[in-house]
Amino acid sequence: MKQFYITILLLLLFSGTGKPQSIQSSKTLTPSELLKDFEILKGVLLNYHPGLYRFQDSSTVAKLFNNAEQQLTRDLSLSEAYLIFSKFTASLKCGHTFCSFYNQSSSTKDSLFNKKDKVPFTFFLFDKKMFIEKNVSDVEELKRGTEILEINNVPVATIIDSLIQYVKGDGNNNLKRLNDLNLSGLGKFEAFDIFYPLLFPPINNSYSLKVKQPDKPNIFKINVNPISRIERFELIEKKYGKQPSTLDDLWSFKLLNNETGYLKIGTFVTNKLTIDWKNFLNNAFDELNKKNIKNLIIDIRGNEGGDDEVNLVIGKKLAKKQIEFPAFKELLRYEKVSDEFRPYLNTWDNSFYNRSGQLIKLENGFYTWKKDRGNSIIKQNSKAFQGNTYLLVDAANSSATFFLTAGLQRNKIATIVGSETGGNLKGTNGGQLFFLWLPNSKIEIDIPLIGYYPMTEQPDKGINPDIEISLNFSDILSNQDIVLEKTLELINRK
Structure with missing residues (x-):
């Protein structure tokens, strides 16, 4: 399967390396410093971001550039600058372009994020x-x-x-x-x-x-x-008991009864797991097959995504027939990073800076790969789970989990239950990233490098489930998991 998905674990891993020194939190940033930072950001976006005009036209984006630039013409504190850059990147309507919370310097985190100013x-x-x-x-x-x-x-x-x-x-x-x-x-x-x-x-x-x-x-x-956030978490555990504190806690498997298994996968950020996630899935599916379980509920609600390999492994476990994932155009805006911007960019793979010999230029100004970079087909697996599969989804599913939902729905491998997903059928940007470090404010901004766009025009929305379940306030207040309950009702009717 093609490398559709942004690997969040790489952001987390990389966040402690290659950073410039931080500015003092009390430092005032001058207009000349801020405008220089913005000039660099603008140049990087125009030259390397594949989806700058995916959801709005060039005149709209030009206005966004101008509006942000006008706000940087006076002395600003670091917090004011962070807000302006964050609002600007959000206005680009790309789910992988933002002033990353995780990748900022330690002093920026302490100055902006870790204060004692959170609601209790x-x-x-x-x-x-x-x-x-x-x-x-x-x-x-x-x-x-x-x-x-x-x-x-x-x-x-x-x-x-x-x-x-x-x-x-x-x-x-x-x-x-x-x-x-x-x-x-x-x-x-x-x-x-x-x-x-x-x-x-x-x-x-x-x-x-x-x-x-x-x-x-x-x-x-x-x-x-x-x-503070840390104080609140400690008080929550003291008052309400143990809370999920590691990514391992977001993975679980159990049999609900003699006919139905329940697999909860709350994250695909596999490199931060201490469990052997592949072995975990092997054991879960071995138990399903050994006990001849007829139904499997896979719950990915609350899971944005992470490592796309999870999709491959799950796909193979469910491939009682061949699975063809939706075809996407993979588009890039550049072949080689210029010397002008290279000092401000970091990433985890030096090949991202120079793709000479790897790409072909298209008539529309984009580049794409000379060679197919992956397999979008999972062959039929004779040992796959043969029962009925139900995938529980919600608005959090916007990256790797979005594409898992699309693939399983398209091939009728699973019945999709829940609410409309996040993400967007018109496509997304990700897969590979530059970490842009603005030289004066020292703010870091994630810049995705590959656009993954459908072969035909699609609506500007998420994926609708096969069975949509609308929650009401009383359901939430009573702590009832209506989506799971309705899924079990659906199973019992078969």
């Missing part, structure tokens, strides 16, 4: 409304399901509308962007924790909340004190 609760969004999930403040009234109406006198709808402009996503599919604004408190970074305190900082070291408890008419105000 986690929440889920429903219909662009914010509801408490876990509360670790001293205010007992913030029970699960309590709606946050305002924070520091700003309506939540206004907050969401503001933050979504800074969140990466492919095209005009906002489902992934909204999904990324949920706050779980897990992992190293989340978009809400990054952008909310920068845009709406605490006032007098406090967040004033206007709230409404579920099934109660009264609206009241309370104050809570901000905490």
Whole structure:
């Protein structure tokens, strides 16, 4: 199968190497410094980004360049510069072009991300409304399901509308962007924790909340004190018990009954796993076959993607007939990186800088590979799982998991159940990256290098499941997994 997918693990691995020294967090960036940074960013995008005009025309992109440039004509703090560059990259509508949370320098992370300015609760969004999930403040009234109406006198709808402009996503599919604004408190970074305190900082070291408890008419105000992300996680574990703290915790397999297995894969970032993931899958499918299990539910909800090899392994395990993954054009904008931009670019493979002899130039100005770079067909496997497969999906599925969904749906290998995915049928950019380090602000920006675009025109949206299940608020509040329950009902009817 072709290398469709951005390998997130490489970003994480590379984030500690090859960086320029960081600026002091208190340093003021001058217009000349900022405009020089932007000139470099603009040049890199125009010369190397394959999807700059994928979702909007050149005149629109030119206006985006001009608007961002105008904002850099005064002295700015690092946080102000980070916000401007983040909003600009988000406006390009590429889900893999952003000021990476993971790849910034340690001092930038400490200055911008790791402060004691986080809300002391986690929440889920429903219909662009914010509801408490876990509360670790001293205010007992913030029970699960309590709606946050305002924070520091700003309506939540206004907050969401503001933050979504800074969140990466492919095209005009906002489902992934909204999904990324949920706050779980897990992992190293989340978009809400990054952008909310920068845009709406605490006032007098406090967040004033206007709230409404579920099934109660009264609206009241309370104050809570901000905490750090690490402090919040520790308090969550103290109050709510052990939480998933490693990527291993996101993989599980069990038999729900004598006829149905359940495989949860919460990440494809395999290089950060301590388990042998291939052996894990081997054991799971061996058990399914040994016990003659008739149905398999694979749950990839919440999983953006990672290593595309997981798709190959899963595909082979399910290939009771040949699987043909959708064909894509693989397009690049360059053959060799110029000396002008080379000092500002890092990556994990030096061959990305010079592709001489590997490409052919197309009439539309793009390049593509001389040789086919992979196999988009998985041959029939006589030892594949022979039962019925159900794939549970949601808006998080936007990279490798997006393509897994597309391949299994196209070949009718699995019944897709859940909600519309993230990602975009018009294509995505990724596979290989440059890490662009702006010389003055020292902000890092991920630049994808390969465009993966469908052979025929597709709509600007995610993948619709075969069976769409809409959640209502009571389902979420009751902690019912309606998607899983409906899938089991579907199985029982067969």
